Amino acid sequence: xxxxxxxxxxxxxxxxxxxxxxxxxxxxxxxxxxxxxxxxxxxxxxxxxxxxxxxxxxxxxxxxxxxxxxxxxxxxxxxxxxxxxxxxxxxxxxxxxxxxxxxxxxxxxxxxxxxxxxxxxxxxxxxxxxxxxxxxxxxxxxxxxxxxxxxxxxxxxxxxxxxxxxxxxxxxxxxxxxxxxxxxxxxxxxxxxxxxxxxxxxxxxxxxxxxxxxxxxxxxxxxxxxxxxxxxxxxxxxxxxxxxxxxxxxxxxxxxxxxxxxxxxxxxxxxxxxxxxxxxxxxxxxxxxxxxxxxxxxxxxxxxxxxxxxxxxxxxxxxxxxxxxxxxxxxxxxxxxxxxxxxxxxxxxxxxxxxxxxxxxxxxxxxxxxxxxxxxxxxxxxxxxxxxxxxxxxxxxxxxxxxxxxxxxxxxxxxxxxxxxxxxxxxxxxxxxxxxxxxxxxxxxxxxxxxxxxxxxxxxxxxxxxxxxxxxxxxxxxxxxxxxxxxxx
Numbered sequence: 001x002x003x004x005x006x007x008x009x010x011x012x013x014x015x016x017x018x019x020x021x022x023x024x025x026x027x028x029x030x031x032x033x034x035x036x037x038x039x040x041x042x043x044x045x046x047x048x049x050x051x052x053x054x055x056x057x058x059x060x061x062x063x064x065x066x067x068x069x070x071x072x073x074x075x076x077x078x079x080x081x082x083x084x085x086x087x088x089x090x091x092x093x094x095x096x097x098x099x100x101x102x103x104x105x106x107x108x109x110x111x112x113x114x115x116x117x118x119x120x121x122x123x124x125x126x127x128x129x130x131x132x133x134x135x136x137x138x139x140x141x142x143x144x145x146x147x148x149x150x151x152x153x154x155x156x157x158x159x160x161x162x163x164x165x166x167x168x169x170x171x172x173x174x175x176x177x178x179x180x181x182x183x184x185x186x187x188x189x190x191x192x193x194x195x196x197x198x199x200x201x202x203x204x205x206x207x208x209x210x211x212x213x214x215x216x217x218x219x220x221x222x223x224x225x226x227x228x229x230x231x232x233x234x235x236x237x238x239x240x241x242x243x244x245x246x247x248x249x250x251x252x253x254x255x256x257x258x259x260x261x262x263x264x265x266x267x268x269x270x271x272x273x274x275x276x277x278x279x280x281x282x283x284x285x286x287x288x289x290x291x292x293x294x295x296x297x298x299x300x301x302x303x304x305x306x307x308x309x310x311x312x313x314x315x316x317x318x319x320x321x322x323x324x325x326x327x328x329x330x331x332x333x334x335x336x337x338x339x340x341x342x343x344x345x346x347x348x349x350x351x352x353x354x355x356x357x358x359x360x361x362x363x364x365x366x367x368x369x370x371x372x373x374x375x376x377x378x379x380x381x382x383x384x385x386x387x388x389x390x391x392x393x394x395x396x397x398x399x400x401x402x403x404x405x406x407x408x409x410x411x412x413x414x415x416x417x418x419x420x421x422x423x424x425x426x427x428x429x430x431x432x433x434x435x436x437x438x439x440x441x442x443x444x445x446x447x448x449x450x451x452x453x454x455x456x457x458x459x460x461x462x463x464x465x466x467x468x469x470x471x472x473x474x475x476x477x478x479x480x481x482x483x484x485x486x487x488x489x
Contacts, residue, residue, distance in 0.1 A: 001271035002180070002226060003235045005193060005280055007143070007166065008242040010048070011073040011109050012040055013347035015368045019378045024385045030339060032368060037083045039366055040076075044084055047246035052090045054245075054256055058263050059099045066263040067099045067274040070242070071143045074107030074127050075345055077134065088134055095135050101276035104128050104139040104162070110344035111308060113144055113153050114295065115322040123341070124160060141165065141277040145346055147195065147239070147298035148305065151291065154185035154192065162190060164281040166239065168296050169194030170303040180233025181287035182280060191281045192290060195239040195298060199225065204240040208253040219258055223265035230271060234284050239298065300355065308349040313376045318349060320383055324390065331393045340386060343379070351375035403460045404487050411457045413449070416441045424458060424480055431477035439473040450476060 014031045058066045072091065080087040094100040106112055107127040112120035124142070132138055142157040142165045149167035157165045169179025179194040202222070206212045214221070226236055241248065249255040266272050275283065299307040309315055321343055328340045352372045369375040406422045413421040416438050421427050427450065431439075442449035448468055455464035463483045470476035 001273070002229045002233055003273050003275045003280065003283070004226065004266060005235055005237045005275055005277060006068040007103070007237065007239040007277065008068065008070050008244075009073075009143075009240070010070055010076055010242045012036070012043065012076045012079060012366075013109065013345045014075055014079070014342045015039075015366070016348060016375075016378050016382065018369070018374065019381045019385070021381055024381055025388045028339070028385060028389060030382045030385075031342065035368060036079060040079050040083055043243060043247050044087060046251070047243050048087060049090070050251070050256060051242060051245040051259075052094060054259055055100075056094055056097070058260065059094075059097045062263055062267065064097070064099050065267060065274060067101075067276050067279070069101040069103055069141075069276045070094075071103040071105045072131075073105060073109040074123075074130055075109050075342070077130055092135055095137055099276075101141070101278055102131050102135060102137045102139050103141045103143045103166070103277065104131065105143050106145050108341045108344050109145050109346055110341070111145060111148065111305075111318070111346050111349070112322075112344060113148060113156070114305065114309070115318065116325055117156065119322070119325055119344075121156065121160065141281070146308075148295055149292065149297070150295045151186055151188070151293055153295075154188045154190060158188045158190045164191040164193065164277060166193050166237075166277065167195070167292070168298045168303055169196055169237070170296060172303070173290075173292055173296060177288065177290075178233050180229055180236055182234065182284040183288055183290045184286035186289050186291040191286055193235070193237050193277055193280060195237050197298070197303075199236060200238050200240050203238065203258075204244045204248065207244075207249045207255060207258070216254070217258065219261035219265045222258075222262060223268070226266055226272065227269050230269075234287070235275070235280055306355060307353055308346055311352070311354050311372075313354075313372065314349045314352045317352065317376060317379050317383075320380070324383075324386070327390055328386075331390060333393055336386070336389055336393065343382065343386075348375070348379055352379070403458055403463075404484070407457050413453045413457070424454065424460070424463065425484060427454075428477055428480040428484060431473050431480060434473045436473070439476075443471065443476070 015036050016030055017032045019030060055068055070091070077088070095102060104124055104127050106120065106123040107130065108123055110123060112123055128139060140163050142160070142162040144153055144165070147166060147168050149165065154165050165185070174194070179196045183192040183194065184190075185192050202214070202217060206214070207217050209215060229236060245255055245259060263274065295305055296303055297305055297307070309318060321340075324340065328337055331337070351367050351369050352375045354372050369378065404423065404425065413427070415421065415430065417435070419430065421430055451464045451467035454460050454467060460483070463480065466479045466483070467476055470479055
């Protein structure tokens with residue numbers, strides 16, 4: 001018998017604006033929301049909506065015998081929530097059938113696994129939380145961005161509690177082995193599914209090619225190829241972008257008709273079935289151990305990382321981006337961290353790729369830039385603006401810490417009753433127990449000594465302005481307490 005494991009990647013990036021040098025330090029708006037929404041709606045109409053409807057119909061038609069799995073990036077989930085919340089419900093309907101498995105990946109569809117383990121782990125956890133929050137589903141299997149894989153990534157996935165991971169079944173890696181078995185990564189106790197790149201690409205890339213010798217590809221023909229693996233493999237892993245259906249391969253080429261008839265043709269052979277990745281891991285023991293020390297991916301003809309890191313522009317941009325991590329995270333400013341993480345999305349580096357010719361059409365897919373150099377310029381300009389924001393935050397944080405500190409001995413605030421106040425924490429405490437006649441002496445129609453001292457000596461304009469509005473000690477005390485809580489954050 002042979003099982004079929006369908007896995008689909010669902011992702012759209014937050015595409016960048018053409019961010020000019022003249023905007024550095026003046027604008028913090030990096031993302032082309034108009035274009036992102038337009039592309040999202042276009043792809044949804046051509047792919048996501050009809051494909052989801054087709055998958056749901058197939059699940060019901062075959063009584064739950066047809067099963068698929070998805071990895072949905074945090075980037076596209078954010079855009080669904082913002083622009084098309086109905087798509088969240090559409091995927092929820094699929095999950096509720098019990099025939100759909102959701103996998104985890106990096107939230108921002110990033111290459112963090114290559115550059116920073118802590119950032120990688122954090123993004124995987126963020127994605128896990130998002131999936132559980134939106135779909136009430138806890139992923140058990142991990143799929144890294146662009147199917148980037150190595151022994152080390154498998155080990156991290158195991159440490160995070162996953163039962164298995166997906167990878168690319170490339171001939172150079174497998175040598176004499178077949179991708180149609182479950183494997184075990186070296187030095188790990190989890191399992192590994194490898195993409196059958198020949199059969200996957202027959203659908204994802206060659207389906208509409210009229211010059212291909214197997215054109216046209218029909219469901220019964222493809223089912224025959226699947227049947228031929230009986231006795232020579234356990235499982236055929238068909239991994240591809242979800243946009244294969246309707247976007248990469250247009251509906252006019254018959255891709256949806258192919259999808260509608262394929263499960264029925266495969267299930268005509270009673271020895272065949274469909275499984276999700278976790279079901280495959282539970283059903284089959286490893287056929288052997290695979291040692292894959294170097295990073296691999298499912299991209300282009302080389303199946304390496306040169307699509308994102310193959311030239312000096314990409315290497316410089318990624319290095320500068322990840323160098324900022326410690327300062328960005330320590331800033332604790334959510335919008336700043338979020339913008340920085342959105343810049344990690346692999347697509348931004350893909351647009352800087354100069355590997356044209358055979359792979360060029362793929363690199364141009366929904367590319368917002370005319371050339372790789374335009375992509376680099378906008379990216380680096382945004383990084384420079386991000387650095388300015390980071391410096392401003394660090395400066396402000398330094399000043400705020402000073403606002404909590406003691407003032408100079410000759411600048412303490414002397415109350416009418418003789419007590420001295422040397423910082424705003426003591427001011428808060430004093431206001432809570434202050435006699436009315438003491439407060440009225442310092443705050444009246446003619447003056448507000450507390451507001452003046454906070455502004456001139458402490459230097460906190462925000463608190464000073466708030467104190468100017470207070471005509472009671474309890475009100476002033478509350479205002480100071482709230483400011484202290486904010487500053488201590």
